Amino acid sequence: MTTTEPTMSGPELEALIGRSEINDLEAILSVVSPSDGEPEHHVPSTFDTLFTWNYERSHAPMSRLYEKAKNSQWNGATDLPWDTEVDIEKVVADNFLARAGGSFGADFDPAGTPFAKWGDKEWLQLGVESNRWTMSQFLHGEQGALVCTARIVETVPSIDAKYYAATQVMDEARHVEVFARYLHDKMGGEYQMNAHLGLLIDDILRDSRWDMTYLGMQIMVEGLALAAFGFIHQMTTEPLLKQLLRYVMSDEARHVAFGVMGLKDVYSQMDAAEIRERQEFAFEAAVRMRDRFLQQEVWERMGISARDILPMVMENEDRKLFQSMLFSKIVPNCKKLGLLDAADGWLRTKFTELGVIQFEDWVDTAVEYETFDAVNHDREAQAAAS
Numbered sequence: 001m002t003t004t005e006p007t008m009s010g011p012e013l014e015a016l017i018g019r020s021e022i023n024d025l026e027a028i029l030s031v032v033s034p035s036d037g038e039p040e041h042h043v044p045s046t047f048d049t050l051f052t053w054n055y056e057r058s059h060a061p062m063s064r065l066y067e068k069a070k071n072s073q074w075n076g077a078t079d080l081p082w083d084t085e086v087d088i089e090k091v092v093a094d095n096f097l098a099r100a101g102g103s104f105g106a107d108f109d110p111a112g113t114p115f116a117k118w119g120d121k122e123w124l125q126l127g128v129e130s131n132r133w134t135m136s137q138f139l140h141g142e143q144g145a146l147v148c149t150a151r152i153v154e155t156v157p158s159i160d161a162k163y164y165a166a167t168q169v170m171d172e173a174r175h176v177e178v179f180a181r182y183l184h185d186k187m188g189g190e191y192q193m194n195a196h197l198g199l200l201i202d203d204i205l206r207d208s209r210w211d212m213t214y215l216g217m218q219i220m221v222e223g224l225a226l227a228a229f230g231f232i233h234q235m236t237t238e239p240l241l242k243q244l245l246r247y248v249m250s251d252e253a254r255h256v257a258f259g260v261m262g263l264k265d266v267y268s269q270m271d272a273a274e275i276r277e278r279q280e281f282a283f284e285a286a287v288r289m290r291d292r293f294l295q296q297e298v299w300e301r302m303g304i305s306a307r308d309i310l311p312m313v314m315e316n317e318d319r320k321l322f323q324s325m326l327f328s329k330i331v332p333n334c335k336k337l338g339l340l341d342a343a344d345g346w347l348r349t350k351f352t353e354l355g356v357i358q359f360e361d362w363v364d365t366a367v368e369y370e371t372f373d374a375v376n377h378d379r380e381a382q383a384a385a386s
Protein backbone atom coordinates (compact mmCIF):
# COMPACT_ATOMS: atom_id res chain seq x y z
CA MET A 1 0.00 0.00 0.00
CA THR A 2 1.28 3.41 -0.91
CA THR A 3 1.73 6.04 1.75
CA THR A 4 2.80 8.74 -0.66
CA GLU A 5 2.31 12.15 0.89
CA PRO A 6 0.86 14.84 -1.29
CA THR A 7 3.09 17.42 -2.89
CA MET A 8 0.23 19.58 -4.05
CA SER A 9 0.83 23.27 -4.36
CA GLY A 10 -0.07 26.29 -6.46
CA PRO A 11 -2.85 28.80 -7.11
CA GLU A 12 -5.55 26.14 -7.71
CA LEU A 13 -4.94 24.80 -4.20
CA GLU A 14 -4.99 28.33 -2.77
CA ALA A 15 -8.41 28.94 -4.30
CA LEU A 16 -9.76 25.65 -2.97
CA ILE A 17 -8.43 25.46 0.58
CA GLY A 18 -6.97 28.90 1.28
CA ARG A 19 -3.28 27.97 1.17
CA SER A 20 -1.00 27.32 -1.77
CA GLU A 21 1.10 24.58 -0.11
CA ILE A 22 -0.76 21.60 1.28
CA ASN A 23 1.75 21.19 4.13
CA ASP A 24 2.02 24.92 4.99
CA LEU A 25 2.25 24.60 8.78
CA GLU A 26 1.71 28.27 9.59
CA ALA A 27 -1.53 28.27 7.62
CA ILE A 28 -2.65 24.99 9.22
CA LEU A 29 -1.93 26.25 12.74
CA SER A 30 -3.56 29.64 12.18
CA VAL A 31 -7.09 28.17 12.08
CA VAL A 32 -8.89 28.72 15.40
CA SER A 33 -11.35 26.38 17.09
CA PRO A 34 -14.99 27.51 16.93
CA SER A 35 -15.28 26.82 20.65
CA ASP A 36 -12.20 28.83 21.63
CA GLY A 37 -13.31 30.47 24.87
CA GLU A 38 -16.95 30.75 23.74
CA PRO A 39 -19.91 28.91 25.26
CA GLU A 40 -21.77 28.77 21.91
CA HIS A 41 -20.95 28.87 18.22
CA HIS A 42 -23.21 30.65 15.70
CA VAL A 43 -23.20 29.76 12.00
CA PRO A 44 -25.18 32.22 9.87
CA SER A 45 -26.85 30.69 6.83
CA THR A 46 -29.83 31.04 4.49
CA PHE A 47 -31.69 28.12 2.99
CA ASP A 48 -35.15 27.23 1.71
CA THR A 49 -37.33 24.95 3.79
CA LEU A 50 -39.14 22.70 1.36
CA PHE A 51 -42.64 21.23 1.62
CA THR A 52 -43.64 18.44 -0.74
CA TRP A 53 -47.21 17.49 -1.63
CA ASN A 54 -46.11 14.19 -3.07
CA TYR A 55 -46.51 11.71 -0.21
CA GLU A 56 -45.99 8.65 -2.38
CA ARG A 57 -43.12 6.49 -1.18
CA SER A 58 -41.42 5.96 -4.50
CA HIS A 59 -37.78 5.29 -3.55
CA ALA A 60 -37.87 1.61 -2.54
CA PRO A 61 -34.28 1.23 -1.19
CA MET A 62 -34.63 4.38 0.92
CA SER A 63 -38.03 3.31 2.13
CA ARG A 64 -36.47 0.01 3.22
CA LEU A 65 -33.69 1.87 4.98
CA TYR A 66 -36.30 3.90 6.87
CA GLU A 67 -38.12 0.74 8.00
CA LYS A 68 -34.78 -0.70 9.07
CA ALA A 69 -33.94 2.46 11.02
CA LYS A 70 -37.22 2.34 12.94
CA ASN A 71 -36.49 -1.25 13.96
CA SER A 72 -32.90 -0.56 14.95
CA GLN A 73 -33.35 2.13 17.59
CA TRP A 74 -31.52 1.51 20.86
CA ASN A 75 -31.39 3.33 24.14
CA GLY A 76 -28.04 4.87 25.04
CA ALA A 77 -28.99 4.96 28.72
CA THR A 78 -30.07 1.32 29.14
CA ASP A 79 -28.47 -0.74 26.33
CA LEU A 80 -24.83 -0.09 27.26
CA PRO A 81 -22.93 -1.45 30.31
CA TRP A 82 -22.32 1.94 31.97
CA ASP A 83 -21.36 0.26 35.26
CA THR A 84 -18.09 -0.94 33.63
CA GLU A 85 -15.03 0.39 35.48
CA VAL A 86 -12.76 2.09 32.94
CA ASP A 87 -9.05 2.38 33.69
CA ILE A 88 -7.99 4.59 30.81
CA GLU A 89 -4.26 4.26 31.58
CA LYS A 90 -4.54 0.48 31.40
CA VAL A 91 -6.39 0.73 28.06
CA VAL A 92 -3.59 2.90 26.68
CA ALA A 93 -0.91 0.57 28.04
CA ASP A 94 -2.67 -2.40 26.38
CA ASN A 95 -2.72 -0.49 23.09
CA PHE A 96 1.01 0.17 23.30
CA LEU A 97 1.73 -3.48 24.05
CA ALA A 98 -0.54 -4.71 21.26
CA ARG A 99 1.33 -2.87 18.53
CA ALA A 100 4.27 -4.31 16.65
CA GLY A 101 7.28 -4.64 18.96
CA GLY A 102 5.00 -4.69 22.02
CA SER A 103 6.65 -1.97 24.09
CA PHE A 104 6.20 1.53 25.42
CA GLY A 105 7.70 4.62 23.91
CA ALA A 106 8.83 5.77 20.50
CA ASP A 107 8.80 3.46 17.50
CA PHE A 108 11.63 5.62 16.07
CA ASP A 109 14.97 6.92 17.34
CA PRO A 110 14.03 9.82 19.67
CA ALA A 111 17.57 11.25 19.90
CA GLY A 112 17.61 14.93 19.00
CA THR A 113 13.80 15.19 19.06
CA PRO A 114 11.50 16.68 21.74
CA PHE A 115 10.87 13.06 22.85
CA ALA A 116 14.49 12.39 23.81
CA LYS A 117 13.88 12.79 27.56
CA TRP A 118 10.50 11.11 27.65
CA GLY A 119 9.95 8.04 29.83
CA ASP A 120 6.97 5.69 30.29
CA LYS A 121 5.04 8.35 32.22
CA GLU A 122 5.06 10.86 29.35
CA TRP A 123 4.27 8.26 26.70
CA LEU A 124 1.36 7.01 28.80
CA GLN A 125 0.09 10.57 29.21
CA LEU A 126 0.37 11.17 25.47
CA GLY A 127 -1.71 8.05 24.88
CA VAL A 128 -4.37 9.17 27.37
CA GLU A 129 -4.57 12.71 25.92
CA SER A 130 -4.66 11.38 22.39
CA ASN A 131 -7.54 9.03 23.24
CA ARG A 132 -9.44 11.80 24.97
CA TRP A 133 -8.88 14.15 22.04
CA THR A 134 -10.06 11.54 19.54
CA MET A 135 -13.24 10.79 21.49
CA SER A 136 -13.86 14.55 21.92
CA GLN A 137 -13.72 15.11 18.15
CA PHE A 138 -16.19 12.27 17.70
CA LEU A 139 -18.48 14.02 20.19
CA HIS A 140 -18.31 17.40 18.40
CA GLY A 141 -18.62 15.71 15.00
CA GLU A 142 -21.76 13.93 16.23
CA GLN A 143 -23.27 17.29 17.17
CA GLY A 144 -22.40 18.45 13.64
CA ALA A 145 -24.27 15.41 12.28
CA LEU A 146 -27.23 16.18 14.54
CA VAL A 147 -27.67 19.71 13.18
CA CYS A 148 -26.92 18.70 9.56
CA THR A 149 -29.53 15.96 9.49
CA ALA A 150 -32.10 18.26 11.12
CA ARG A 151 -31.31 20.63 8.21
CA ILE A 152 -31.77 17.80 5.69
CA VAL A 153 -35.28 17.10 7.02
CA GLU A 154 -36.17 20.68 6.03
CA THR A 155 -34.35 21.02 2.72
CA VAL A 156 -34.46 17.64 0.95
CA PRO A 157 -37.26 17.42 -1.67
CA SER A 158 -38.48 13.80 -1.36
CA ILE A 159 -40.76 12.45 1.35
CA ASP A 160 -38.75 9.19 1.57
CA ALA A 161 -35.62 11.21 2.39
CA LYS A 162 -37.45 13.42 4.91
CA TYR A 163 -38.75 10.31 6.70
CA TYR A 164 -35.33 8.69 6.77
CA ALA A 165 -33.47 11.85 7.84
CA ALA A 166 -35.89 12.22 10.77
CA THR A 167 -34.74 8.83 12.12
CA GLN A 168 -31.16 9.93 11.72
CA VAL A 169 -31.76 13.03 13.84
CA MET A 170 -32.74 10.70 16.69
CA ASP A 171 -29.70 8.48 16.04
CA GLU A 172 -27.36 11.47 16.20
CA ALA A 173 -28.91 12.76 19.43
CA ARG A 174 -28.20 9.35 20.92
CA HIS A 175 -24.60 9.45 19.65
CA VAL A 176 -23.98 12.88 21.17
CA GLU A 177 -25.51 11.60 24.41
CA VAL A 178 -23.31 8.47 24.66
CA PHE A 179 -20.03 10.14 23.65
CA ALA A 180 -20.66 13.05 26.05
CA ARG A 181 -21.42 10.62 28.87
CA TYR A 182 -18.40 8.44 28.12
CA LEU A 183 -16.07 11.46 28.10
CA HIS A 184 -17.59 12.93 31.25
CA ASP A 185 -17.92 9.74 33.33
CA LYS A 186 -14.96 7.68 32.11
CA MET A 187 -12.32 10.03 30.67
CA GLY A 188 -12.46 13.17 32.83
CA GLY A 189 -14.00 15.62 30.34
CA GLU A 190 -13.55 16.71 26.77
CA TYR A 191 -11.22 18.72 24.55
CA GLN A 192 -12.64 21.62 22.58
CA MET A 193 -13.56 21.11 18.94
CA ASN A 194 -10.60 20.81 16.61
CA ALA A 195 -10.19 23.91 14.44
CA HIS A 196 -10.22 22.04 11.12
CA LEU A 197 -13.22 19.91 11.95
CA GLY A 198 -15.00 23.13 12.96
CA LEU A 199 -14.04 24.80 9.68
CA LEU A 200 -15.38 21.87 7.68
CA ILE A 201 -18.72 21.68 9.50
CA ASP A 202 -19.15 25.46 9.21
CA ASP A 203 -18.55 25.19 5.45
CA ILE A 204 -21.16 22.45 5.18
CA LEU A 205 -23.72 24.48 7.12
CA ARG A 206 -23.06 27.72 5.23
CA ASP A 207 -23.92 26.08 1.90
CA SER A 208 -27.64 26.38 1.20
CA ARG A 209 -27.83 23.50 -1.32
CA TRP A 210 -29.29 20.35 0.19
CA ASP A 211 -27.02 18.01 -1.74
CA MET A 212 -23.94 19.74 -0.27
CA THR A 213 -25.14 18.94 3.26
CA TYR A 214 -25.41 15.32 2.15
CA LEU A 215 -22.04 15.27 0.47
CA GLY A 216 -20.18 17.01 3.29
CA MET A 217 -21.82 15.21 6.19
CA GLN A 218 -23.21 11.86 4.98
CA ILE A 219 -20.43 10.97 2.56
CA MET A 220 -17.29 12.71 3.86
CA VAL A 221 -17.58 13.27 7.64
CA GLU A 222 -19.63 10.14 8.36
CA GLY A 223 -17.67 8.02 5.89
CA LEU A 224 -14.50 8.92 7.76
CA ALA A 225 -16.17 8.35 11.14
CA LEU A 226 -17.36 4.89 10.10
CA ALA A 227 -13.81 3.88 9.15
CA ALA A 228 -12.33 5.41 12.32
CA PHE A 229 -14.93 3.78 14.60
CA GLY A 230 -14.22 0.42 12.93
CA PHE A 231 -10.50 0.79 13.56
CA ILE A 232 -10.89 1.74 17.24
CA HIS A 233 -13.60 -0.87 17.79
CA GLN A 234 -11.18 -3.52 16.58
CA MET A 235 -8.24 -2.17 18.62
CA THR A 236 -9.77 -1.38 22.00
CA THR A 237 -9.81 -3.82 24.90
CA GLU A 238 -12.29 -1.66 26.86
CA PRO A 239 -15.66 -3.47 26.86
CA LEU A 240 -17.94 -0.44 27.32
CA LEU A 241 -16.31 1.49 24.48
CA LYS A 242 -16.33 -1.61 22.29
CA GLN A 243 -20.08 -2.04 22.73
CA LEU A 244 -20.75 1.69 22.36
CA LEU A 245 -18.85 1.83 19.06
CA ARG A 246 -20.47 -1.36 17.79
CA TYR A 247 -23.92 0.16 18.24
CA VAL A 248 -22.94 3.58 16.91
CA MET A 249 -21.41 1.95 13.80
CA SER A 250 -24.60 0.03 13.21
CA ASP A 251 -26.36 3.43 12.86
CA GLU A 252 -23.53 5.15 10.97
CA ALA A 253 -23.47 2.52 8.23
CA ARG A 254 -27.15 3.34 7.53
CA HIS A 255 -26.35 7.05 7.51
CA VAL A 256 -23.62 6.70 4.91
CA ALA A 257 -25.86 4.39 2.85
CA PHE A 258 -28.54 7.11 2.99
CA GLY A 259 -26.03 9.59 1.59
CA VAL A 260 -25.15 7.32 -1.32
CA MET A 261 -28.81 6.53 -2.09
CA GLY A 262 -29.84 10.18 -1.81
CA LEU A 263 -27.19 11.53 -4.17
CA LYS A 264 -26.80 8.79 -6.79
CA ASP A 265 -29.64 9.80 -9.13
CA VAL A 266 -29.14 13.53 -8.58
CA TYR A 267 -25.46 13.42 -9.50
CA SER A 268 -26.06 11.25 -12.57
CA GLN A 269 -28.12 14.12 -13.99
CA MET A 270 -25.73 17.00 -13.26
CA ASP A 271 -23.54 18.59 -15.92
CA ALA A 272 -19.73 18.65 -15.74
CA ALA A 273 -19.52 22.13 -14.18
CA GLU A 274 -21.93 21.21 -11.38
CA ILE A 275 -20.12 17.94 -10.73
CA ARG A 276 -16.77 19.69 -10.64
CA GLU A 277 -18.07 21.92 -7.86
CA ARG A 278 -19.04 18.79 -5.88
CA GLN A 279 -15.64 17.24 -6.53
CA GLU A 280 -13.93 20.36 -5.23
CA PHE A 281 -16.12 20.34 -2.13
CA ALA A 282 -15.24 16.67 -1.49
CA PHE A 283 -11.55 17.43 -1.91
CA GLU A 284 -11.70 20.43 0.42
CA ALA A 285 -13.41 18.23 3.02
CA ALA A 286 -10.70 15.59 2.61
CA VAL A 287 -7.94 18.13 3.28
CA ARG A 288 -9.72 19.54 6.35
CA MET A 289 -10.02 16.04 7.78
CA ARG A 290 -6.38 15.34 7.05
CA ASP A 291 -5.39 18.57 8.87
CA ARG A 292 -7.58 17.60 11.78
CA PHE A 293 -5.73 14.36 12.42
CA LEU A 294 -2.51 16.22 13.18
CA GLN A 295 -4.19 16.70 16.60
CA GLN A 296 -2.39 19.97 17.23
CA GLU A 297 -4.22 20.53 20.56
CA VAL A 298 -2.70 17.37 22.07
CA TRP A 299 0.89 18.47 21.42
CA GLU A 300 0.25 21.81 23.09
CA ARG A 301 -1.28 20.00 26.10
CA MET A 302 1.87 17.85 26.33
CA GLY A 303 4.05 20.97 26.45
CA ILE A 304 5.49 20.46 22.98
CA SER A 305 5.18 23.17 20.36
CA ALA A 306 2.96 21.93 17.52
CA ARG A 307 5.10 24.01 15.18
CA ASP A 308 8.21 22.02 16.18
CA ILE A 309 6.68 18.58 16.20
CA LEU A 310 4.30 18.55 13.24
CA PRO A 311 6.93 18.23 10.49
CA MET A 312 8.01 15.01 12.22
CA VAL A 313 4.44 13.83 12.82
CA MET A 314 3.63 14.37 9.15
CA GLU A 315 6.47 12.04 8.17
CA ASN A 316 5.51 9.22 10.55
CA GLU A 317 4.74 6.09 8.51
CA ASP A 318 2.18 4.67 10.97
CA ARG A 319 0.28 7.93 10.92
CA LYS A 320 0.26 8.03 7.12
CA LEU A 321 -1.08 4.50 6.99
CA PHE A 322 -3.76 5.17 9.63
CA GLN A 323 -4.75 8.39 7.89
CA SER A 324 -5.10 6.74 4.49
CA MET A 325 -7.22 3.93 6.05
CA LEU A 326 -9.68 6.58 7.17
CA PHE A 327 -10.59 7.08 3.51
CA SER A 328 -11.50 3.43 2.96
CA LYS A 329 -15.25 4.21 3.00
CA ILE A 330 -15.13 7.65 1.38
CA VAL A 331 -13.34 6.66 -1.84
CA PRO A 332 -15.60 3.73 -2.91
CA ASN A 333 -18.69 5.81 -2.06
CA CYS A 334 -17.44 8.74 -4.17
CA LYS A 335 -16.80 6.26 -6.97
CA LYS A 336 -20.33 4.88 -6.72
CA LEU A 337 -21.67 8.44 -6.99
CA GLY A 338 -19.67 8.95 -10.18
CA LEU A 339 -17.59 11.66 -8.53
CA LEU A 340 -14.18 10.09 -9.18
CA ASP A 341 -14.27 10.00 -12.95
CA ALA A 342 -16.76 12.66 -14.00
CA ALA A 343 -15.48 16.07 -15.14
CA ASP A 344 -12.27 14.62 -16.60
CA GLY A 345 -11.46 12.57 -13.51
CA TRP A 346 -10.50 15.63 -11.45
CA LEU A 347 -11.24 13.94 -8.11
CA ARG A 348 -9.45 10.74 -9.12
CA THR A 349 -6.29 12.82 -9.65
CA LYS A 350 -6.70 14.55 -6.29
CA PHE A 351 -7.36 11.31 -4.38
CA THR A 352 -4.31 9.80 -6.10
CA GLU A 353 -2.20 12.74 -4.91
CA LEU A 354 -3.60 12.33 -1.39
CA GLY A 355 -2.51 8.66 -1.50
CA VAL A 356 -6.00 7.19 -0.99
CA ILE A 357 -7.10 6.03 -4.46
CA GLN A 358 -6.27 2.38 -3.64
CA PHE A 359 -9.65 2.04 -1.88
CA GLU A 360 -11.72 2.79 -4.97
CA ASP A 361 -12.82 -0.83 -5.52
CA TRP A 362 -13.61 -1.61 -1.88
CA VAL A 363 -17.28 -2.34 -1.22
CA ASP A 364 -19.48 0.75 -1.03
CA THR A 365 -21.64 1.41 2.05
CA ALA A 366 -25.03 1.30 0.24
CA VAL A 367 -24.18 -2.39 -0.39
CA GLU A 368 -22.56 -3.35 2.91
CA TYR A 369 -24.59 -1.41 5.49
CA GLU A 370 -26.66 -4.39 6.69
CA THR A 371 -23.55 -6.30 7.75
CA PHE A 372 -23.11 -3.66 10.50
CA ASP A 373 -26.49 -4.37 12.10
CA ALA A 374 -25.36 -5.22 15.65
CA VAL A 375 -28.54 -4.12 17.43
CA ASN A 376 -30.92 -6.61 15.78
CA HIS A 377 -28.25 -9.29 15.85
CA ASP A 378 -28.04 -8.94 19.65
CA ARG A 379 -31.84 -8.94 20.02
CA GLU A 380 -32.15 -12.15 17.99
CA ALA A 381 -29.39 -13.79 20.04
CA GLN A 382 -31.13 -12.79 23.29
CA ALA A 383 -34.50 -14.08 22.04
CA ALA A 384 -32.90 -17.40 21.01
CA ALA A 385 -31.24 -17.77 24.42
CA SER A 386 -34.42 -17.17 26.43
Ligand SMILES: [Fe+2]
Residues within 6 Å of the ligand: 142, 145, 171, 172, 175, 252
Ligand atom coordinates in the same frame (compact mmCIF):
# COMPACT_ATOMS: atom_id res chain seq x y z
FE1 LIG B 1 -23.49 9.68 14.49
Ligand SMILES: [Fe+2]
Residues within 6 Å of the ligand: 145, 172, 222, 251, 252, 255
Ligand atom coordinates in the same frame (compact mmCIF):
# COMPACT_ATOMS: atom_id res chain seq x y z
FE1 LIG C 1 -24.30 9.55 11.59
